[in-house]
Amino acid sequence: MAQIVGETAGGRPIHEVRLSNGTLSVRLLSYGATVRDLRLSGVGHPLVLGYDDVADYAREVPYMGAIVGRVANRIGDGTAEIAGETCRFDLNEGAMQTLHGGKDGTGRRLWRIEEESDTHVVFADTLPDGHMGFPGTLDVRVRYALDGGTLEIEISAETDAPTLCNFASHCYFNLSGQQSIDDHLLTIDADRFQDIDARKIPLGPPVPVEGTSFDLRTPAVPPWGVDHNFCLADTRRAPREVLRLAAGGVEMRIATSEPGLQVYDGGGIEVAQGLGIEGRAYGPRAGLALEPQAWVDAANQGMRVQVDLFPGETYRALSRFAFARAG
Numbered sequence: 001m002a003q004i005v006g007e008t009a010g011g012r013p014i015h016e017v018r019l020s021n022g023t024l025s026v027r028l029l030s031y032g033a034t035v036r037d038l039r040l041s042g043v044g045h046p047l048v049l050g051y052d053d054v055a056d057y058a059r060e061v062p063y064m065g066a067i068v069g070r071v072a073n074r075i076g077d078g079t080a081e082i083a084g085e086t087c088r089f090d091l092n093e094g095a096m097q098t099l100h101g102g103k104d105g106t107g108r109r110l111w112r113i114e115e116e117s118d119t120h121v122v123f124a125d126t127l128p129d130g131h132m133g134f135p136g137t138l139d140v141r142v143r144y145a146l147d148g149g150t151l152e153i154e155i156s157a158e159t160d161a162p163t164l165c166n167f168a169s170h171c172y173f174n175l176s177g178q179q180s181i182d183d184h185l186l187t188i189d190a191d192r193f194q195d196i197d198a199r200k201i202p203l204g205p206p207v208p209v210e211g212t213s214f215d216l217r218t219p220a221v222p223p224w225g226v227d228h229n230f231c232l233a234d235t236r237r238a239p240r241e242v243l244r245l246a247a248g249g250v251e252m253r254i255a256t257s258e259p260g261l262q263v264y265d266g267g268g269i270e271v272a273q274g275l276g277i278e279g280r281a282y283g284p285r286a287g288l289a290l291e292p293q294a295w296v297d298a299a300n301q302g303m304r305v306q307v308d309l310f311p312g313e314t315y316r317a318l319s320r321f322a323f324a325r326a327g
Helices: 055-059
Strands: 003-007 013-020 024-029 034-040 066-068 074-076 079-082 085-088 097-099 112-116 120-127 138-147 150-159 168-170 185-188 227-231 240-247 250-256 260-264 288-293 315-325
Touching: 013 112, 013 120, 013 138, 024 138, 024 150, 034 315, 074 079, 185 260, 240 288, 250 288, 288 315
Parallel strands: none
Antiparallel strands: 003 013, 013 024, 024 034, 066 168, 074 097, 079 085, 112 120, 120 138, 138 150, 150 315, 168 288, 185 240, 227 260, 240 250, 250 315, 260 288
């Protein structure tokens, strides 16, 4: 059963839900619908980054483990056209663009618990019309479920007016328990990526990975400075395996319905000693963020089909994170 483990700055209780099936165990928070801790049987360290103190999730901004939206990633200049109207969104990144739905995006909100069992939980949130500048009241749910060595994350949403919708799980993975991800080998089934400017907004249409450090079709250490979207498809589709990550005798495979996969090497992470899980400190490249989602700034980059949501439709994103001990 969910237990109160802290409270928001406004005094509302934050609950933790623990799921376990003998192979995987996961601790989740109602704040941000966050994956707080993830363990694989027989492995003596957590596989994700997180905080020991629940209050740090509200104080810090790396979005560790949260579900981010209503539009994950960046919207250039914080503006887009919706239903013929120019909408302006909260400029929460350098006063230049909108990141992860604005300062009150779902990664920084308290979600409701609608269902729970030993192996699954459903969190829900309602974003009102006009929230962070987005039209439409949006009802969103995320279902976490364990199946053997797999954590399945299904996100669904419905709106009462035309809007934009693109949610993502924002976990930072470290499979070996070492101080950095430099011992990890990453493989991504993508032949294109979005090249970006200094603001991390795409420069134009996707470009080939061939001949760049972002060609990860064969195993390689995650490139330094990567904070890019890898283009898996033009639209959502049935989930298929797109990624393999291996380190420290553990491997993870991701299958997803999403057309893109944002990869961030955690170069900006700075978490002091005593604040991380089990008192750990996290520095640059302490974890690798792997975020299945739509392409960056899709509404302004000619890929509206990925992010438009209309009344009567259901947005649904399904990703499976499968873990195993190597060998």
